[in-house]
Amino acid sequence: MRIMETVDTIDRRILTELQRDCDISLDALGARVNLSRNACWRRIKALEAAGVIRARVALLDPAKLGLGLAVFIQVRTDSHDPEWLTKFAQATRAMPEILGAYRMTGDLDYLIQARVADVRDYDRLYQRLIARVPISDVSASFVMEEIKATTQLPL
Structure with a gap:
């Protein structure tokens, strides 16, 4: 059975509320989804056990932490063997500035999302x-204005 088949309407409401505020009390969550606190707790634990809830995190303001420059890095490679991919994956996972790395379709091979302080900081990331x-081939696009950025999935 697929996970989505076991996630019902109430679970979706719980997940929507947790995406807005994962620090909400069980009492407040129960009031919002019309369940008791214990029923909410059981459902959250089941969603965690099923891997639907992977983690609970705090969202930070990058600019207030000196990471004001968002950058998307486009990568093309001549090597498409498993060894290269393993090396690339290990390198991107080891660099905390890299928030996401994606293998793409089309003429672009990989897209990397990163957060750095400024262009000099980006150059240090690039060199590493x-x-x-x-x-x-590597090219970068620097974000001039962040119009929408969310971690909330459409449920």
Whole structure:
């Protein structure tokens, strides 16, 4: 049975509320979804056990922490073997500035999302990345205005 088949309407309401505020009390959550606190707790534990809830985190303001520059890095490679991919995955996972790395369709091979202080900081990230894994072409786009950024899934 697929996980989505076991997630009912009440679970979706719970998940929507937790995506807005994962620190909400069980009493307040129960009031919002019309369940007792114990029923909410049981459902949350079941969703965690099923892997639907992967983690509960705090969302931070990057600019207030000196990470005001968002950058998307486009990567093209001439190597498409498993060893290169393993090396690339290890390199991107080891760099805390890299928030996401994605293998893409089309003429772009990989897209990397990163947060850095400024262009100099990006250059240091770039230098470390190319020192760890051979890349045929790298280009970057710097975010001028963040119009929408959310972690909330549409349930």
